[in-house]
Amino acid sequence: MRLEHVGRRHGLRGPWVLRGVSLDLPSAALVRVVGTNGTGKSTLLRLLAGIDAPTEGRVTGRPARTAYVPERFPVALPFTALDYLVHLGRVQGLGRAAARARAGEWLERFGAAGHAGTGLAELSKGTSQKVAVAQALLADPALLVLDEAWTGLDAGARAELDTAVRERLATGATVVFVDHDPRRLEGESAVVYGVEAGGVRETEPEAPGRGPGPGLGSAAAGRPEAAAGVPAGGPESVAAGVGLREARPGPGAREAGLLRGRTGPGSDVRLPGAAPGAPGARVRIVVSGGPSLPGRLPGGPAVAVGDGGTTVLTVDAAHSDALLGTLLAASWHIHHLGTEGVRV
Numbered sequence: 481m482r483l484e485h486v487g488r489r490h491g492l493r494g495p496w497v498l499r500g501v502s503l504d505l506p507s508a509a510l511v512r513v514v515g516t517n518g519t520g521k522s523t524l525l526r527l528l529a530g531i532d533a534p535t536e537g538r539v540t541g542r543p544a545r546t547a548y549v550p551e552r553f554p555v556a557l558p559f560t561a562l563d564y565l566v567h568l569g570r571v572q573g574l575g576r577a578a579a580r581a582r583a584g585e586w587l588e589r590f591g592a593a594g595h596a597g598t599g600l601a602e603l604s605k606g607t608s609q610k611v612a613v614a615q616a617l618l619a620d621p622a623l624l625v626l627d628e629a630w631t632g633l634d635a636g637a638r639a640e641l642d643t644a645v646r647e648r649l650a651t652g653a654t655v656v657f658v659d660h661d662p663r664r665l666e667g668e669s670a671v672v673y674g675v676e677a678g679g680v681r682e683t684e685p686e687a688p689g690r691g692p693g694p695g696l697g698s699a700a701a702g703r704p705e706a707a708a709g710v711p712a713g714g715p716e717s718v719a720a721g722v723g724l725r726e727a728r729p730g731p732g733a734r735e736a737g738l739l740r741g742r743t744g745p746g747s748d749v750r751l752p753g754a755a756p757g758a759p760g761a762r763v764r765i766v767v768s769g770g771p772s773l774p775g776r777l778p779g780g781p782a783v784a785v786g787d788g789g790t791t792v793l794t795v796d797a798a799h800s801d802a803l804l805g806t807l808l809a810a811s812w813h814i815h816h817l818g819t820e821g822v823r824v
């Protein structure tokens with residue numbers, strides 16, 4: 481999986497959180513992301529997981545089986561813990577019986593089987609976090625993205641999550657994580673990405689047992705040639721130079737067949753056109769509905785779990801209209817529509 485010149489900011493004129501990030505995510509690897517508060521670690525994880533699309537640049541090669549544990553889990557959904565997990569297992573491609581079996585197994589492993597029938601809104605913070613972690617492990621993800629996933633878990637569940645991460649690594653999956661405890665998974669060899677000043681810098685792999693060292697310090701001391709996209713003046717200085725480009729569609733946007741539009745309160749939707757100048761463009765659709773996705777989805781989209789109970793579908797642009805039609809016909813609600821694979 482590759483990030484090419486990826487930038488992300490919030491709103492049309494917000495400061496760039498990340499800019500010019502280019503990296504090849506190693507396969508079959510443990511990747512620790514470090515950096516001081518607010519530098520953009522969660523932003524990087526959301527881009528890797530496909531929860532957020534880049535504002536510019538492109539992300540390619542994301543495994544279809546990608547799972548993500550958000551920093552904050554949406555607890556106010558009208559499901560029991562088990563029903564929620566079965567629903568998400570179905571979204572991730574499991575049959576109903578398999579989803580139910582896997583959900584039960586993971587609740588058991590995390591010591592939460594007794595809460596299978598409890599409504600999400602009634603769960604304690606710790607049990608709710610167990611459900612958040614379980615949903616990501618249901619379908620054996622090839623890319624597992626964990627944003628402070630250990631926070632709120634009891635000691636037994638933390639150890640179980642360590643074990644689950646090692647199991648994923650043993651199958652050749654990549655696990656990307658942020659955690660405030662520098663000794664988390666310290667027995668494992670890990671690549672370290674340091675997030676600083678809008679860029680991402682990769683260090684040499686950690687030797688097993690040494691731990692990552694004190695926060696970003698160890699990452700910033702890495703190979704200079706591995707530094708990716710740290711703009712000289714920081715993200716704000718870059719933002720000032722391109723504000724106009726975001727405000728008015730430029731030639732790049734026309735080439736990509738993109739229009740900006742609004743479909744309702746608070747939704748900022750980029751409508752993908754035929755994208756003649758952008759072969760390989762992928763369209764990302766964030767939806768909610770249920771209880772499970774329609775059976776035959778045009779274009780065979782990659783499916784991932786989004787925030788707030790949403791589902792994120794990514795499909796080749798050639799199939800996006802047909803996919804949207806299918807989702808709308810099945811009364812799924814479209815939250816967001818965007819394009820990846822093109823620079824805008």
Ligand SMILES: Nc1ncnc2c1ncn2[C@@H]1O[C@H](COP(=O)(O)OP(=O)(O)OP(=O)(O)O)[C@@H](O)[C@H]1O
Binds near residue numbers: 520521522
């Ligand atoms: N939805 C949003 N709207 C506007 N700004 C946002 C949004 N989400 C994040 N930001 C800003 O983007 C920057 C990076 O946030 P991010 O959560 O990625 O950092 P972080 O390194 O994970 O922080 P922490 O260590 O505190 O979790 C911060 O300045 C944050 O305020």
